[in-house]
Amino acid sequence: MNLHNTLTIARLTLKAIWNNKFAFYFIILTPILICVNFGYVAHKSPAAVETIILHDTGWDEEWMPITDFISGYRLSDGSKAFDVTVMPGTPGKARQLLEDKKARAVIYFSQTSGGTEKVHVLVDATEPLLISHYEREISFLLQEYSAAASRDLIARLPEPSPGYIPGYSVTAKTNASQDLKYFDFFASAVIVLIALALPLALSSLSITLDRSMDVLERVFVTPYRKSEIIVGKMAANGLLSLVITLMTILTLRVVFDIVLGNIALIFLLAALVAINGVIFGLFISAVTRKETQSLLAAMISLLIFMSFMTFLWPRETMHPAMQSLARFMPYIYGVEAIRSVNLVGAGFPEVWPHVFILILFITAQVLLTVLLFRRRIT
Amino acid sequence: MRLQNIRILFLMELKKLWNDKLELLILIFGAILLCLAFGYVAYSSPGDMDIAVYVDTYAKPGLFPHGETADILTDLQESPYFSLTAASSRREALQRLNGQKSRAAVILEEDAAGLAHVRVTLDATDLTIQQIVHSELLRILQTQGIPSTLEPPRAPGLPENALTPLALSLTTNESQKTKLFDATASPFMVLIILGVCLLTSVTALTSERTIGTFERVFAIPFKRSEILISKALARSMVAVAVSAIILLTLRLVFDIAMARPGLAMLAAVLIGINGVAFGLLISAITRIELESVSLGITSWFLFITLMGFMWPLETMHPWFQSIAFFTPFFHGVYAMRHINLLGWDLYQVLPSFAWLSGFILLQLVLSTLLLKREIN
Numbered sequence: 206m207n208l209h210n211t212l213t214i215a216r217l218t219l220k221a222i223w224n225n226k227f228a229f230y231f232i233i234l235t236p237i238l239i240c241v242n243f244g245y246v247a248h249k250s251p252a253a254v255e256t257i258i259l260h261d262t263g264w265d266e267e268w269m270p271i272t273d274f275i276s277g278y279r280l281s282d283g284s285k286a287f288d289v290t291v292m293p294g295t296p297g298k299a300r301q302l303l304e305d306k307k308a309r310a311v312i313y314f315s316q317t318s319g320g321t322e323k324v325h326v327l328v329d330a331t332e333p334l335l336i337s338h339y340e341r342e343i344s345f346l347l348q349e350y351s352a353a354a355s356r357d358l359i360a361r362l363p364e365p366s367p368g369y370i371p372g373y374s375v376t377a378k379t380n381a382s383q384d385l386k387y388f389d390f391f392a393s394a395v396i397v398l399i400a401l402a403l404p405l406a407l408s409s410l411s412i413t414l415d416r417s418m419d420v421l422e423r424v425f426v427t428p429y430r431k432s433e434i435i436v437g438k439m440a441a442n443g444l445l446s447l448v449i450t451l452m453t454i455l456t457l458r459v460v461f462d463i464v465l466g467n468i469a470l471i472f473l474l475a476a477l478v479a480i481n482g483v484i485f486g487l488f489i490s491a492v493t494r495k496e497t498q499s500l501l502a503a504m505i506s507l508l509i510f511m512s513f514m515t516f517l518w519p520r521e522t523m524h525p526a527m528q529s530l531a532r533f534m535p536y537i538y539g540v541e542a543i544r545s546v547n548l549v550g551a552g553f554p555e556v557w558p559h560v561f562i563l564i565l566f567i568t569a570q571v572l573l574t575v576l577l578f579r580r581r582i583t
Numbered sequence: 584m585r586l587q588n589i590r591i592l593f594l595m596e597l598k599k600l601w602n603d604k605l606e607l608l609i610l611i612f613g614a615i616l617l618c619l620a621f622g623y624v625a626y627s628s629p630g631d632m633d634i635a636v637y638v639d640t641y642a643k644p645g646l647f648p649h650g651e652t653a654d655i656l657t658d659l660q661e662s663p664y665f666s667l668t669a670a671s672s673r674r675e676a677l678q679r680l681n682g683q684k685s686r687a688a689v690i691l692e693e694d695a696a697g698l699a700h701v702r703v704t705l706d707a708t709d710l711t712i713q714q715i716v717h718s719e720l721l722r723i724l725q726t727q728g729i730p731s732t733l734e735p736p737r738a739p740g741l742p743e744n745a746l747t748p749l750a751l752s753l754t755t756n757e758s759q760k761t762k763l764f765d766a767t768a769s770p771f772m773v774l775i776i777l778g779v780c781l782l783t784s785v786t787a788l789t790s791e792r793t794i795g796t797f798e799r800v801f802a803i804p805f806k807r808s809e810i811l812i813s814k815a816l817a818r819s820m821v822a823v824a825v826s827a828i829i830l831l832t833l834r835l836v837f838d839i840a841m842a843r844p845g846l847a848m849l850a851a852v853l854i855g856i857n858g859v860a861f862g863l864l865i866s867a868i869t870r871i872e873l874e875s876v877s878l879g880i881t882s883w884f885l886f887i888t889l890m891g892f893m894w895p896l897e898t899m900h901p902w903f904q905s906i907a908f909f910t911p912f913f914h915g916v917y918a919m920r921h922i923n924l925l926g927w928d929l930y931q932v933l934p935s936f937a938w939l940s941g942f943i944l945l946q947l948v949l950s951t952l953l954l955k956r957e958i959n
Contacts, residue, residue: 222873225871225873225874227869227870227874228871228873228874228877231874231877231878231881232877235877235880235881238881238885239881239884239885242884242885242888242889242903243888245899245900245902245903246888246889246893246894246898246899246900246903246907247888247893247894247898248898248899248900248903249898250898251895251897251898252897253897254897304925309897323752324752325752326752327755328755329755330755330757330761330766330924330925331917331920331921331924331925332891332895332920333766333767334894334895334898335895335897336755336766337711337714337715340718341714341717341718344718344721344722345718345721348721348722376700376701376702376703377703377704377705377717377720377721378703378704378705379704379705379706379707379713380677380680380681380688380704380705380706380707381707385707387898390707390709390710391710393708402880402884403880406876406877406880407873407876407877410872410873410876414872414873417790417793417794418793493605494605495603495605495606496786496790496872496876497603497606497783497786497790498603498605498606498609500782500783500785500786500876500879501606501609501610501613501779501782501783502609502613504778504779504782504883505609505613505616505617508617508620508621508774508775508778509616509617509620512620512621512624512625513620513624515709517624517625517767517893518624518625518711519629519709519711519712521629521630521631521632521712522624522625522626522627522628522629522763523623523624523626524623524624524626524627526623527620527623527624527626541683541708544708544709545683545708548707548708549681549707549708551681555681
């Protein structure tokens with residue numbers, strides 16, 4: 206492989222992108238736009254969720270302190286968990302209230318002669334994240350309420366009971382290296398997603414566009430080898446993807462002040478992910494013939510990678526066969542490594558296997574692309 | 584606007600799509616492949632998550648009368664969410680957590696009086712797992728903690744029933760029993776249909792400009808509206824085909840909750856046509872494929888985040904809640920979820936359908952106005 210030839214191809218590709226100023230600036234500004242969008246959409250954990258508490262007028266007043274407790278219940282960040290509206294009504298009305306979109310959940314109590322016995326929560330089925338919110342917060346809230354009521358009762362005892370055993374205390378924390386905001390949990394995966402998506406989409410058109418505009422014909426009459434063409438294109442698109450990666454990390458840091466670990470290591474990992482995206486895009490471009498084919502194949506691959514990279518669902522939800530298949534995709538290693546560095550404070554000694562695997566994937570994909578790249582024009 | 588002209592251009596566009604066999608193949612098998620990938624990835628609720636447990640024993644096991652430690656360990660073992668790994672030291676438990684081998688480290692510390700402290704350290708790298716492990720662990724630890732502390736025989740004088748913790752019953756208003764994937768299947772349909780329709784349409788006009796077909800079309804007296812409508816109609820056929828393939832695959836392979844298949848199909852087609860219309864709008868305002876593709880991919884990403892697929896309105900910044908409301912796909916996801924999960928009928932989803940139809944019209948009018956007859 207002649208380095209001079211490779212550089213010529215790289216320059217040719219870069220020049221083609223540079224000459225189209227609209228596309229060039231758009232590519233550079235896109236990461237900023239997408240980051241801002243992600244950041245303001247995953248802006249805060251669900252709080253002050255509209256909730257209705259129904260009370261039956263025939264009940265005793267035991268529901269009142271629980272209602273007050275639910276209304277005043279605050280999340281760990283100090284925000285109110287629920288925005289409560291209390292209204293009279295029987296449990297039969299709950300479903301209708303949800304149907305009418307009056308609230309995300311309706312709470313009502315069932316009472317026996319002994320007082321309030323059960324808390325019923327009817328949640329809107331259409332929003333999975335809010336179902337988890339209610340499941341988690343209401344159960345914490347009730348445990349806290351029960352414990353407080355119990356402590357109150359013990360305090361009212363005339364003298365310490367001989368059989369009373371003090372309860373054990375529970376502390377729960379995470380292994381995070383610093384305090385995390387809601388968006389911090391997603392920011393690492395967003396870095397990988399953008400570093401993968403844009404380079405993959407752009408490079409998937411790299412060869413097919415050359416084919417359709419007859420540039421490839423001219424390149425093929427020169428004695429340039431297939432490997433030189435592929436590596437040259439990879440270098441040019443790789444350079445562009447480094448700019449995209451840099452813009453992504455900078456935007457997330459400056460606009461959203463996301464938690465970042467070792468920045469050099471993050472940049473290295475994101476760059477390796479981006480180059481993996483570039484070479485996969487070139488692979489698609491080498492095996493397809495027209496722009497629409499390349500774009501469709503790129504989009505489908507991107508969605509498949511997205512589903513596997515534990516951005517949307519963790520490993521534990523996958524079918525066992527899919528868990529094994531995920532190991533053969535580079536991006537899951539990228540997400541895992543960047544999350545460890547950003548959130549847990551891992552360093553190079555902890556993530557070097559991930560770096561190695563990402564480099565291995567790049568090498569394997571370059572070889573495969575060179576093999577499958579045809580010198581024929583059509 | 585002449586119907587005959589639209590018919591000719593429509594047939595030309597369909598023929599072009601039909602002649603590209605590889606693209607058709609990618610469309611059909613790509614959609615099926617995506618359904619399979621998403622369905623088997625969001626396959627089941629997280630279970631058997633590895634938890635590293637270390638018991639800092641004060642004395643011999645079994646010495647304490649109430650055996651809280653043993654009770655907690657039994658409950659942890661019996662939980663369908665957890666798979667316990669015994670760590671030989673506090674350090675090993677934390678090492679397993681930091682090495683991504685365990686999702687949480689639980690240290691049970693005993694003193695002379697019994698179990699004194701439970702220290703739980705959760706994996707910070709995955710919010711979903713963190714929340715599930717946290718809820719389940721605290722449920723076990725607190726339900727164990729309250730009764731053992733306050734059972735009336737151990738605290739004489741307490742009124743009967745006074746210490747029974749309140750029971751919780753949490754249900755949803757779903758019309759049928761749903762699995763984990765059912766909750767995500769509806770927005771997932773929107774995601775793929777939008778992706779395919781948008782990205783196949785973004786280059787519909789720009790590629791014609793590049794290969795010079797536009798020059799020939801502009802030489803004949805076809806109006807801009809006729810060109811746009813015929814392209815939208817031909818590509819809407821793709822939207823119908825892709826919607827049918829996706830709905831069928833999800834239904835046959837994963838038996839997803841779909842209360843009204845006919846209505847779901849109608850919603851899917853409207854979403855697909857919206858994708859086509861938006862793709863044509865991009866294609867009308869850009870000059871070369873690279874510009875169209877960059878703009879198409881960026882818009883697709885923006886729509887994905889705003890459609891309420893990953894995050895609900897409640898997590899969004901107030902401004903972005905308003906922006907989301909003015910995107911067609913937010914209404915698409917809303918309609919699809921309510922049809923599939925709650926069994927809403929046509930009358931109930933009519934406002935969403937009206938939004939979707941309005942957006943189609945608006946985008947087509949805009950594309951017609953913005954399409955330039957100049958070649959360069």
